[in-house]
Amino acid sequence: MRRYERKKDMTASDQKYLKAVYVLSRKSGSARAADVAAELSVTRPSASNGLKKLAEKGYVEREPYGGVRLTAEGLRKAEELIKSYAALRGRIISRPKRLAYLLGGDDF
Structure with a gap:
């Protein structure tokens, strides 16, 4: 069985x-900390902190303002993450009866 694991340097928050x-x-050509905060329903300081961590790991570059x-x-x-999420989502959605069984529910 293939396992989907996140990379050691990336937390779920990252x-x-x-x-x-x-x-x-992809939507607007750029992102601002305030936009990220709104997208994730977090406070601006939380978004700023999360983006700072990504910058320290070399995944984003921070710009003024x-x-x-x-x-x-x-x-x-x-x-890579989006492809992994899509593959995992596809596996889960394609097997609802198996998932229901594993969760202890009745067949659909």
Whole structure:
């Protein structure tokens, strides 16, 4: 059985922030800390702290006035995460009876 594991250097929070920056950048070409905060329903200081951690790991570059952009490594990692999420989601959705059984529910 293949396991889906996150990389050791990426926490679940890091993944959440990286995905938000990726999505916002695709929509409008850039992302600001305030936009990330709104996207994730967190406070601006929380978003700023999360983005700071991503910058320290080399996934984003911070710009003046709260802007952030993905580095080449950040873009690669974000696309990798999105593909992994899609594969996992596909497995779960394609097997509802098995999932219901595992969760102790009745067949659909």
